[in-house]
Amino acid sequence: MANTPSSTHAKILSAKVIVTCPGRNFVTLKIETDQGVYGLGDATLNGRELSVVSYLEDHVIPCLIGRDAHQIEDIWQYLYRGAYWRRGPVTMSAIAAVDMALWDIKGKIAGLPLYQLLGGACRTGVMVYGHANGTTIENTVEVAQSYQALGYKAIRLQCGVPGLSSTYGVSKDKMFYEPADADLPTENEWNTEAYMRVVPKLFKAAREALGDEVHLLHDVHHRLTPIEAGRLGRDLEPYRPFWMEDATPAENQESFKLIRQHTTTPLAVGEIFNTLWDCKDLISNQLIDYIRATVVHAGGITHLKRIASFADVYGVKTGCHGATDLSPVCMSAALHFDVSIPNFGIQEYMRHTELTDEVFPHNYSFKAGSLHIGEAPGLGVDIDEEKAAKYPYQRAYLPVNRLQDGTLFNW
Secondary structure (H helix, E strand, O other), X not given: OOOOOHHHOOEEEEEEEEEEOOOOOEEEXXXXXXXXXXXXXXXXXXXXXXXXXXHHHHHHHHHHOOOEOOOHHHHHHHHHHOOOOOOOHHHHHHHHHHHHHHHHHHHHHHXXXXXXXXXXXXXXXXXXXXXXXXXXXXXXXXXXXXXXXOOOOEEEEEEOOOOOOOOOOOOOOOOOOOOOOEOOOOEXXXXXXXXXXXXXXXXXXXXXXXXXXXXXXEEOOOOOOHHHHHHHHHHHHHHOOXXXXXXXXXXXXXXXXXXXXXXXXXXXXXXXXXXXXXXXXXXXXXXXXXXXXXXXXXXXXXXXXXXXXXXXXXXXXXOOOOOOOOXXXXXXXXXXXXXXXXXXXXXXXXXXXXXHHHHOOEOOEEEOOEEEXXXXXXXXXXXXXXXXXXXXXXXXXXXXXXXXOOOEOOO
């Protein structure tokens, strides 16, 4: 077999992991090639960041040196199938970082934005939703109105639960909310009955204040049983929610059958999913309407495209996770993915702080309720390593929920 021209190869010379905390922790993989081109990948796993750092440095990077960066599919299969212990958030976040970086390299060498290599644009922009949260219904509606004034066409609503001192998803910081909030896990109290009473009231008030044109979303954060989720979905139907997210823990995929029997409210799930196998039955049995798996936690663009293609067969759309635990590197990758697939639904968008944007200069921009990716080659995002070095890692955990009787709650 004749040798291919050397110009079609890009040998991986080195790779390193950059950990920085410009307000919250981010893990970034940088892969460099003999073509003088480097690529970036996001490897952030909120609350378990250093586990992915070790996985990359101790186990993955040694296997990359000398390989052809253009062989994205083969490298993905090698890292997935070549490991006896497969799947899981640490493994798949590490593979995702490599995958993103390789796609970034390929786009830069080709001189094309990544979405062009994925088949070209299917839409002119990516509709996003913002997070409106407040301690009361009135506070939340006021914040939602401010998002509407900014041009958002879709808004997620979360409010405090009466009688509880704190509620996951509700923060003093409105535009830059970060749920990993302490050096050791915060323990929140939870009352399901009070929550079930307040959410329909929140949606009623929001629909009256915001009108019929704006999409309204809600995240349950896995805190209900299937029958409770069915009841909440039914109670929300008069207000036409865009979706009810993470209604119940999804380890048992069949539990969504019960929810489907009791409500027509669209269902979304999957931000903690790592592979197609986590959502295969949910999709093939049409038990959900939106799959929320994201680039960094589901094995990168290569694997997320498989999930989206499978979902498309069953009329399920994407609604990728996009909280602040995704760095601008992952957000850029998500937008290239979003704009290129036929069954895109919506993209979560929690804005990063100015400090984060300084460390990660990027090419995407917000306008009229959508994000626009731009035409820079590759992912269209970079990292300022000098600025990143100024912000060392700070341990932070996501909160833990307990029922008011002290029971550790499954969410």
